[in-house]
Amino acid sequence: MKNYDTVIIGGGASGILAGIYLNDPHSIILEKNNILGKKLLITGGGRCNITNNSTLKEYINSYYNSGNYFRPAFNRFFNKDIIELLEDNGCKTKVEDDNRVFPVTNKSKTVLNTLINILDNKKTQYKLNCNVNSITRNDNQFIIDYNNTCISANNIILATGGLSYPETGSTGDGKRFAVALGHKNTKNMGGLSPIKIEETWINKLQGITLPVKLEFKANNKSIVKDSGSIVFTHNGISGFVIMNNSMTIERHLRKNKEVILNMDVTPDYTYESLYKTLQDDFQKHPTQGLKRYIHKYLPKNMVEIFLEQINIDQTTKLNQVTKKDRVKIRDSLKRIRLTVVDVLENESQVTNSGIKRKEISPDTCESKIVPHLYIVGELIEGCGICGGYNLQKAFSTGVLAATSIKSRR
Ligand SMILES: Cc1cc2nc3c(=O)[nH]c(=O)nc-3n(C[C@H](O)[C@H](O)[C@H](O)COP(=O)(O)OP(=O)(O)OC[C@H]3O[C@@H](n4cnc5c(N)ncnc54)[C@H](O)[C@@H]3O)c2cc1C
Numbered sequence: 001m002k003n004y005d006t007v008i009i010g011g012g013a014s015g016i017l018a019g020i021y022l023n024d025p026h027s028i029i030l031e032k033n034n035i036l037g038k039k040l041l042i043t044g045g046g047r048c049n050i051t052n053n054s055t056l057k058e059y060i061n062s063y064y065n066s067g068n069y070f071r072p073a074f075n076r077f078f079n080k081d082i083i084e085l086l087e088d089n090g091c092k093t094k095v096e097d098d099n100r101v102f103p104v105t106n107k108s109k110t111v112l113n114t115l116i117n118i119l120d121n122k123k124t125q126y127k128l129n130c131n132v133n134s135i136t137r138n139d140n141q142f143i144i145d146y147n148n149t150c151i152s153a154n155n156i157i158l159a160t161g162g163l164s165y166p167e168t169g170s171t172g173d174g175k176r177f178a179v180a181l182g183h184k185n186t187k188n189m190g191g192l193s194p195i196k197i198e199e200t201w202i203n204k205l206q207g208i209t210l211p212v213k214l215e216f217k218a219n220n221k222s223i224v225k226d227s228g229s230i231v232f233t234h235n236g237i238s239g240f241v242i243m244n245n246s247m248t249i250e251r252h253l254r255k256n257k258e259v260i261l262n263m264d265v266t267p268d269y270t271y272e273s274l275y276k277t278l279q280d281d282f283q284k285h286p287t288q289g290l291k292r293y294i295h296k297y298l299p300k301n302m303v304e305i306f307l308e309q310i311n312i313d314q315t316t317k318l319n320q321v322t323k324k325d326r327v328k329i330r331d332s333l334k335r336i337r338l339t340v341v342d343v344l345e346n347e348s349q350v351t352n353s354g355i356k357r358k359e360i361s362p363d364t365c366e367s368k369i370v371p372h373l374y375i376v377g378e379l380i381e382g383c384g385i386c387g388g389y390n391l392q393k394a395f396s397t398g399v400l401a402a403t404s405i406k407s408r409r
Pocket of ligand 1 (some may be wrong): 009010011012013014030031032033036038039040042043044047048049050051109130131132133159160161162164165168169170171172173174269346349350352376377378379388389390391392394
C-alpha cells in the first residue's frame with residue numbers, strides 16, 4: 001500500500017491552499033470532481049469575491065460568534081497574503097464596495113487558474129476523479145479508501161467543504177469521515193440563505209433589486225434592524241442583507257414564532273419628509289400620472305404591482321389622489337409588511353454547522369479527538385457573513401493546517 005505523509009481530501013479553496021503550502025512530494029490532494037475548485041468557479045456570481053479588505057477587528061466580528069476562534073488562522077494567513085499570492089502570480093485584484101476583493105478580470109476562472117498554476121509549480125501532487133469512500137485509523141496511520149484503492153497517510157487534511165450546492169462536490173462526506181473517526185455528529189444548519197415569503201404577490205417582482213431598510217419582528221418583538229440591497233426571487237427575497245441575517249430568522253422560526261418583515265423602500269426619506277415631498281410634487285405636477293410619478297421611488301417594473309397591491313388606480317392623475325391615498329402611499333413606501341414562512345436552507349451558500357470548533361485546535365486546525373487529523377475550511381463549524389469572509393476562512397485554515405504539519409516534522 002502506498003504511503004503518503006499527508007493526504008488532503010478535497011481540492012476546493014482550502015485544499016488547494018493546503019497543497020500549495022505543504023509543497024511536499026510525499027503529499028497528495030484527492031479530489032472527487034474532474035477539476036479542482038468547482039465551487040470556487042461559481043462564487044461571487046462567477047466573479048469570485050476572493051476576500052475582504054477589512055481589518056482583523058472587523059473580521060473577528062464577521063463570523064457571528066466564532067470570529068475569535070479563527071484569529072490564529074488569520075494571523076497565519078490573512079487577506080493581504082491571498083491578495084499578494086494571487087497578484088505575484090499574475091491575477092490582479094481590485095477592491096469594490098464594502099471592501100470586497102475581486103479579480104480585475106471579473107472572472108473566478110482567473111483566480112482558480114492562478115491557484116492551480118501555483119499548485120502545479122509546487123511539489124504537492126493532486127489526483128482528480130478520486131471519490132474518497134472511507135478513512136480508518138490503523139495503528140499510527142490512516143487508511144484511505146477511494147475508487148477501490150487503498151493508500152495510507154501519516155496525516156490527513158479534511159478539506160471536503162460543507163453541504164451547500166452539493167453539485168459542486170461538497171456533499172457532507174468530511175463530516176461523515178470525522179464522525180466515523182470519533183467526532184461528534186451535529187445537526188445540519190445552513191447559513192446565508194434566502195427567505196420564503198407567504199404573500200405571493202411579491203413573486204411577480206422576481207429579479208428586481210432595490211435598496212431597503214428593514215426590520216424583522218418575531219412575535220412582534222424586533223429581532224433584526226439592518227439595511228442593504230435586496231433581490232426578489234421566484235418565491236421570496238435574497239441579497240446580502242437577507243442572507244447575513246437568515247440564521248437569526250431561522251432560530252425564531254424554529255421556535256414557531258411569527259416572523260414579520262417590515263421593509264422601508266424609501267430609506268432616504270423620513271415619514272415627514274416623504275409626506276412633504278408627495279404633497280409638494282402633487283401640487284407642482286397636478287396632471288402627471290401617478291404610475292409615472294411613483295417611479296421616482298421604485299424600479300419601473302415594480303410600480304404597477306405596488307399600486308395594485310395598495311388598491312390605487314395607476315391611471316390616477318396626481319391632482320386626483322385623495323389625502324387618504326396620499327397617506328396610504330407614504331405608509332406603504334415606508335413599510336411593506338411581509339410574512340416570513342421559511343429560511344431556504346437548500347439554497348444556502350454556506351453550511352454553518354460542521355465539526356464543532358471545540359473539537360479542533362484553533363492554533364493548528366488539528367483535531368483534539370484524532371491526532372494527525374486536520375480539519376479545514378467550511379467543514380469547521382461557524383460561517384462568515386457575505387463579502388469574501390468564507391473563502392478567506394477556507395484559505396486561512398488550509399494554510400494553517402499545512403504549516404502546522406510542516407512545523408511538527
Ligand atoms: C453560490 C455560492 C457563491 C459563493 N460566493 C462566495 C464568495 O463570493 N466569497 C466567499 O468568500 N465565499 C463564497 N461562497 C462560499 C465559499 O465558496 C465556500 O465557503 C468555500 O468554497 C469553502 O471552501 P472549502 O475548501 O471548505 O470547500 P469547497 O470549496 O466546497 O471544496 C471541497 C472540495 O472537496 C471535494 N470533496 C468532497 N467530498 C469528497 C470526497 N469524498 N472525496 C474527494 N473529494 C471530495 C469537493 O468535490 C470539493 O471540490 C459561495 C458559495 C456558494 C455556494
